[in-house]
Amino acid sequence: MRIKQRPEDFSVQESYRFDPVPDGRYRVYLMDKQKVSTFEAVERIRSRYGLRPGAISFCGLKDKQGRTEQLIAVDGAEVDFQEPDLRLKPLGRTGRPLSAENTTSNRFSVTVRAVTEEDLQELPRAAAEVNRLGVVNYFDSQRFGSLKHGQGFIAKDLLRGDFEAALRNYLAKPSPLDRSDDAKVKEFWRKHWGEWTRRVPFEAAHRYDRVIRSLREKPEDYLRAFLQIDAAYRALLLFTYQSWLWNEGVRRLLQLALPRTALFPLRYQAGTLLFHQDADPETLRWLRGLTFPLLGPETPLSESRVREAVEWVLGKEKLRLDQLRVPGAERLLFFKHEERAVLVQPSKLVLGRAQPDELNRGFAKLNVAFTLPPGSYATLVVKRLFHRTAREDTPEEIRATPGSGRPSGDQEARPGPRVELGGGLEPARTRSLRPGSAHPARGPETEPRKTKSLSPRSEPAGTSSEGFRARARARKEAKAAARARQKVR
Numbered sequence: 322m323r324i325k326q327r328p329e330d331f332s333v334q335e336s337y338r339f340d341p342v343p344d345g346r347y348r349v350y351l352m353d354k355q356k357v358s359t360f361e362a363v364e365r366i367r368s369r370y371g372l373r374p375g376a377i378s379f380c381g382l383k384d385k386q387g388r389t390e391q392l393i394a395v396d397g398a399e400v401d402f403q404e405p406d407l408r409l410k411p412l413g414r415t416g417r418p419l420s421a422e423n424t425t426s427n428r429f430s431v432t433v434r435a436v437t438e439e440d441l442q443e444l445p446r447a448a449a450e451v452n453r454l455g456v457v458n459y460f461d462s463q464r465f466g467s468l469k470h471g472q473g474f475i476a477k478d479l480l481r482g483d484f485e486a487a488l489r490n491y492l493a494k495p496s497p498l499d500r501s502d503d504a505k506v507k508e509f510w511r512k513h514w515g516e517w518t519r520r521v522p523f524e525a526a527h528r529y530d531r532v533i534r535s536l537r538e539k540p541e542d543y544l545r546a547f548l549q550i551d552a553a554y555r556a557l558l559l560f561t562y563q564s565w566l567w568n569e570g571v572r573r574l575l576q577l578a579l580p581r582t583a584l585f586p587l588r589y590q591a592g593t594l595l596f597h598q599d600a601d602p603e604t605l606r607w608l609r610g611l612t613f614p615l616l617g618p619e620t621p622l623s624e625s626r627v628r629e630a631v632e633w634v635l636g637k638e639k640l641r642l643d644q645l646r647v648p649g650a651e652r653l654l655f656f657k658h659e660e661r662a663v664l665v666q667p668s669k670l671v672l673g674r675a676q677p678d679e680l681n682r683g684f685a686k687l688n689v690a691f692t693l694p695p696g697s698y699a700t701l702v703v704k705r706l707f708h709r710t711a712r713e714d715t716p717e718e719i720r721a722t723p724g725s726g727r728p729s730g731d732q733e734a735r736p737g738p739r740v741e742l743g744g745g746l747e748p749a750r751t752r753s754l755r756p757g758s759a760h761p762a763r764g765p766e767t768e769p770r771k772t773k774s775l776s777p778r779s780e781p782a783g784t785s786s787e788g789f790r791a792r793a794r795a796r797k798e799a800k801a802a803a804r805a806r807q808k809v810r
Contacts, residue, residue, distance in 0.1 A: 331387030462590035470496030
């Protein structure tokens with residue numbers, strides 16, 4: 322199973338609310354972007370109009386690999402941005418910046434590719450499990466881009482008080498996956514670290530102007546220079562490490578609460594996640610009502626198993642709660658305590674019809690649509706539905722592919738085992754799955770499509786599941802006969 326092979330394979334629409342104020346200070350826009358991260362989009366708009374850092378607020382971060390819509394608010398300026406990969410639509414004005422509170426939900430539509438016969442057979446059961454059990458509300462690989470790009474957890478450098486290492490990882494560690502001018506700027510400073518009077522011959526260098534200006538004025542004050550980074554991005558660097566601690570703590574919590582046989586692992590960018598495929602009613606009720614903390618120095622730990630899981634993950638990191646402070650910058654760089662639900666329940670889950678996959682020969686594709694609350698990851702829901710064959714592109718695969726590291730439409734289709742879409746793998750009608758139900762919803766609009774009876778003359782060869790199995794047996798027997806003839810010779 323693969324997702325995001327094309328930008329249009331992953332779509333998200335943000336449901337939002339804001340208080341209209343006709344003469345409000347902040348102009349609100351619907352931002353439609355494709356293969357651009359939220360930070361990159363905001364930086365492009367800010368640079369074109371010469372806006373100060375922090376002038377553009379938004380509700381949350383949306384995935385780079387796909388087409389997404391989200392709200393932004395621009396402080397005190399009217400902007401117009403219409404490019405193929407980034408468009409703005411004015412919606413009105415409001416009296417204050419946007420935040421996560423302005424998002425009510427996100428509706429996802431995901432084309433799942435490289436789907437196998439096993440996937441299609443297991444999908445109804447997996448969907449029933451998702452409806453009954455929910456999905457563990459982990460942070461997925463998108464949150465940990467700094468690991469994929471070789472920067473590590475910059476927050477750990479800050480906690481150690483090694484501000485030079487933190488700044489090096491931010492400013493002078495080019496990603497082997499990045500072919501943009503930004504990577505060239507970072508390679509330049511990697512080679513010329515400390516030579517702050519040098520001029521960088523790449524346009525993307527302006528992003529780091531405030532940092533370099535600070536280093537020219539006070540070359541040894543790396544904390545002062547680090548604090549010139551945009552405040553939203555600084556907060557994200559801390560939140561990335563918080564997110565990993567959350568993932569590790571919840572993984573440990575599941576091990577404490579459920580037997581090993583009820584859990585299965587899934588690899589992701591930052592290690593391994595554990596998901597539950599069963600739970601007794603009492604434990605399930607407990608998990609549904611449970612939150613787990615994003616850790617800060619003042620985090621309260623009243624629930625015994627939560628406290629045990631937190632102590633385990635901090636012990637592994639050789640930290641205590643009171644050490645989650647950045648020395649010398651406690652007011653500007655801090656870990657904010659928040660509670661995050663352990664489980665998330667996708668709503669309005671709909672499975673589309675299986676069709677031949679034009680990018681991966683011999684495989685199938687289908688659409689999966691669902692709604693999630695703000696801050697939850699659609700990719701994890703899809704991986705949970707197809708967990709037997711879910712995989713992520715390796716850094717080697719990403720490097721081998723031009724652009725984003727995922728096959729584009731003009732690339733040769735990836736061959737695979739033949740998937741028959743007739744008989745046992747016949748595409749069903751789109752199915753709407755009710756949360757809490759044990760099976761796909763039944764009714765006039767959701768009944769599986771009936772197979773028409775075809776005459777022997779008109780029936781395509783091998784379109785039934787029996788034909789599929791018969792051909793497989795025939796191939797196996799033919800290979801065995803060939804090996805026997807070889808031995809005789």
